[in-house]
Amino acid sequence: MEDLKKGPWTPEEDSLLFSYVSIHGEGHWNSVARSTGLKRTGKSCRLRWLNYLRPNVRRGNITLQEQLLILQLHSRWGNRWSKIAQFLPGRTDNEIKNYWRTRVQKQAKQLNCDVNSQRFRDAMRHVWIPRMVERITATSSPLSSLPPPCIDISTSTSVVFETTWANPNDNNFPANVSASSSDVSDLTAVDGSGWDEGFGSEWLEGDGVDSLESLWTEENICFLRQQLFD
DNA sequence: AAGATACGCAACCGCTGCGGA
């Protein structure tokens, strides 16, 4: 209670937390704090583990494919970051949230749009995303970079974006999404195959495409601005 | 070179939902 430490974690604290979780597994975060002698709240331990210490966690260099997927999933679910993160292996909800706030919202501001406005959403849906898909297909090898079936790029504008812009509470979620709306199983391909079947996370790792500049180039912004205000 | 400003990320805070007593 008293004497709680806040702020950045030290390597010693990381080491204590890592050893404990490696041995005992995740969960029971308040016990972790007590047992290790860390003067941190259970919440803080959990967050540090999930966002930094957890094996396979990936930070920085969000690939073009990942950016595209974030846009698509956000269009479907809104600010449900943890849900979106489930589809980006190794990425945390915190990182995706930061990406959205620092990149996407910034660009919306440049376009004098509210990121939640219909105008921005429509531009994203009809102009920006198809354009990005086009770029990805143009720069990727045909097989290795196919996205998961649920966002089949060949039909992405019709499959993913035919639906209304995401209200997470809207029951009329995309037709290619199964009725259950609680989990990763949500995103099920039309043919019944799931995320893990046939398409692994390698799609997200981008074979060479991640060396491309970010989605948010001046060129794209100009293009979008033209489309928006035509 | 130095101060100001903008940016990106890590961490904190408050709220909600859930399960057990």
Added chain:
DNA sequence: CTCCGCAGCGGTTGCGTATCT
């Protein structure tokens, strides 16, 4: 049924660093 503690989520803040003037 209600209370309590915990885990998880999303919004927000604060700090270190990069860039600009």
